[in-house]
Structure formats: structure tokens, C-alpha cells
Amino acid sequence: MNKLGIVIITLYLSACGLDVDRDKKAEPITATLTETDMTGIWLLEKTTVYTKKSDGLILDTTIEKSQTYIEDTENGIASVRCRDMAALATGQPSHYEGFKTDDKYFPLGESDTVQPYLFEQGVLVQEITTDAMYGEQEATELVRKTLTYIKSKESVYSDGTIALNGPLTFSATDKICTEQLKQTQLERNETNKYTFKVPFSHDEQDLLEIVLLFAGNPSTGFYNLDTSATETGFIEAYIHSEASSYYEALGNVRPHNFGEPGWIDLISTDQNSFEGNFSVTIENHGVLTGYIEVDMSGLQ
Numbered sequence: 001m002n003k004l005g006i007v008i009i010t011l012y013l014s015a016c017g018l019d020v021d022r023d024k025k026a027e028p029i030t031a032t033l034t035e036t037d038m039t040g041i042w043l044l045e046k047t048t049v050y051t052k053k054s055d056g057l058i059l060d061t062t063i064e065k066s067q068t069y070i071e072d073t074e075n076g077i078a079s080v081r082c083r084d085m086a087a088l089a090t091g092q093p094s095h096y097e098g099f100k101t102d103d104k105y106f107p108l109g110e111s112d113t114v115q116p117y118l119f120e121q122g123v124l125v126q127e128i129t130t131d132a133m134y135g136e137q138e139a140t141e142l143v144r145k146t147l148t149y150i151k152s153k154e155s156v157y158s159d160g161t162i163a164l165n166g167p168l169t170f171s172a173t174d175k176i177c178t179e180q181l182k183q184t185q186l187e188r189n190e191t192n193k194y195t196f197k198v199p200f201s202h203d204e205q206d207l208l209e210i211v212l213l214f215a216g217n218p219s220t221g222f223y224n225l226d227t228s229a230t231e232t233g234f235i236e237a238y239i240h241s242e243a244s245s246y247y248e249a250l251g252n253v254r255p256h257n258f259g260e261p262g263w264i265d266l267i268s269t270d271q272n273s274f275e276g277n278f279s280v281t282i283e284n285h286g287v288l289t290g291y292i293e294v295d296m297s298g299l300q
């Protein structure tokens with residue numbers, strides 16, 4: 001019989017912040033939503049639990065944490081996350097389709113077909129239970145989302161530096177969005193994935209995406225790229241963009257997975273920053289080197 005375990009996935013998403021005040025603490029919201037200006041950064045926590053119907057066994061638990069920027073105006077409420085970066089890069093306006101009452105928040109307005117968030121003791125809560133299949137198992141799916149106010153902030157990007165040299169030359173010092181995903185499975189080592197997204201050019205809405213994947217929870221130090229690593233190690237690198245100038249540099253093969261030989265020298269991987277130099281090999285295109293330093297504060 002196959003063993004069924006618990007899978008826990010935690011995703012940290014930075015949707016924003018050029019002028020971050022790390023020491024500023026959020027004040028608890030005690031007024032009604034109607035009396036509250038929701039503008040600022042909110043922590044979104046989504047927990048999904050699959051439970052086996054026959055005996056109540058928990059089959060899978062997924063926990064995702066991310067940041068979202070909410071702008072509350074007289075004309076409606078807009079929510080901006082990392083996936084909205086491409087549209088914002090071309091100057092497209094935000095959609096102010098959300099609205100609120102004293103105790104409810106509707107992110108998508110009247111077109112929202114799911115339950116609204118309920119305002120409970122300063123936190124917005126949405127909870128939905130449905131029947132589902134988990135593999136071949138009949139299960140119940142519970143999805144619980146909470147939105148908690150973090151801090152006041154007006155921008156939608158993170159500070160940092162990204163520099164690439166080799167077959168692809170690129171640099172950026174702003175408009176960077178960072179995601180961190182942690183995955184832990186029963187009887188398997190934890191993996192940590194860092195994703196960095198930035199507009200690839202000024203005249204295109206396409207993003208450049210760089211992904212670095214590690215086995216275990218890496219500390220500072222030097223790691224060779226080893227796709228077979230089961231203990232702490234650097235196991236995968238990936239780069240992708242739909243921009244035409246990207247394909248002019250690297251050809252029409254997509255996506256580009258970097259191969260061995262390769263390495264990364266991690267300077268910082270703490271709760272406030274990610275920094276490191278790396279070198280990887282792109283098949284038929286030679287060696288690509290790079291440097292990444294990005295503000296990770298608030299991704300808790």
C-alpha cells in the first residue's frame with residue numbers, strides 16, 4: 001500500500017517596495033472596513049487541506065504566503081501582485097473593481113463568484129469547503145485564506161540589482177519582483193526556490209524570469225550545481241522570457257535550463273536579503289555569469 005503523507009508548500013511573494021521601512025510595525029485594525037483605508041501591503045496566507053473522506057486522513061496540506069499591494073480609492077479597490085508586473089510595466093492602469101462593506105471585502109467586485117473575505121478581529125478571512133478528488137482518493141478540499149495588513153507602502157517593486165553577462169547581457173536596479181517557495185514533503189528533503197522577475201526591456205511588457213532551486217535550506221557559502229543533490233545543494237537554474245530580444249540572444253529554444261558545470265556563491269540568504277554570484281552553462285550558448293542582490297524583507 002502506498003503511504004500517504006502531508007505535503008507542505010510555503011510560497012513567499014514580494015509584490016513590492018522601493019521605500020520599505022523595515023522597523024515600522026503595522027497597527028491593528030479596530031475600525032470597520034468602511035472606516036478603514038486599506039491602502040498598503042497585506043500578507044496573504046492560503047492554506048489548502050485535502051482530507052480523505054473515508055477515514056479523515058489528511059492527504060495533503062499546502063500553505064502559501066505572499067504579499068499583495070492594495071490601493072483603496074473612492075472609485076474602487078485595486079489589488080496588485082507579482083503577476084501584474086507586465087501590465088504595469090507598459091503603463092496599463094490598475095483595475096479598481098473591488099469593493100467593501102463594514103465587514104466584507106470583494107476583491108473582484110460583483111463578478112466574483114466565490115465567497116467574500118469576512119472581517120474578523122482585524123483580519124480578512126475567506127474559507128471554502130468542496131468535494132474533490134486527490135489522485136484516486138475521494139476527498140474534501142478546504143481552502144482558507146487570510147489577509148493581514150503589514151505596512152503602508154506606495155510602490156509595487158523591490159529594491160535590488162540583477163546583472164547577467166555572457167550570451168545574454170542584462171542589468172536592472174529596480175522594478176524587481178521576488179518569490180520564495182519552500183516545499184517540504186514527508187521523508188523528503190526540503191527544497192527552496194527563488195524566483196526573480198523584472199521587465200526585460202523598456203519597450204516590451206514581457207518579463208525576464210530567473211529561477212534558482214536549492215535542496216535543503218542553504219546558508220551562505222559556495223555550492224556547485226548538482227542536479228542529483230539530495231542534501232543541501234544547488235540543484236537547478238532556469239531563465240525565461242517571451243521578449244523578442246531575449247530570443248535574438250539565445251535562440252528559439254524555450255525554456256532555457258542551465259546545466260553543469262555551474263556554481264553559486266551565496267553571500268546572503270537571510271530574511272532581509274538574497275545575494276550571490278553564479279555561473280551556469282547554457283547548452284550550445286556557453287557560460288552565463290550573474291549577480292543578484294534583492295531585498296527580501298517582510299517575506300515572513
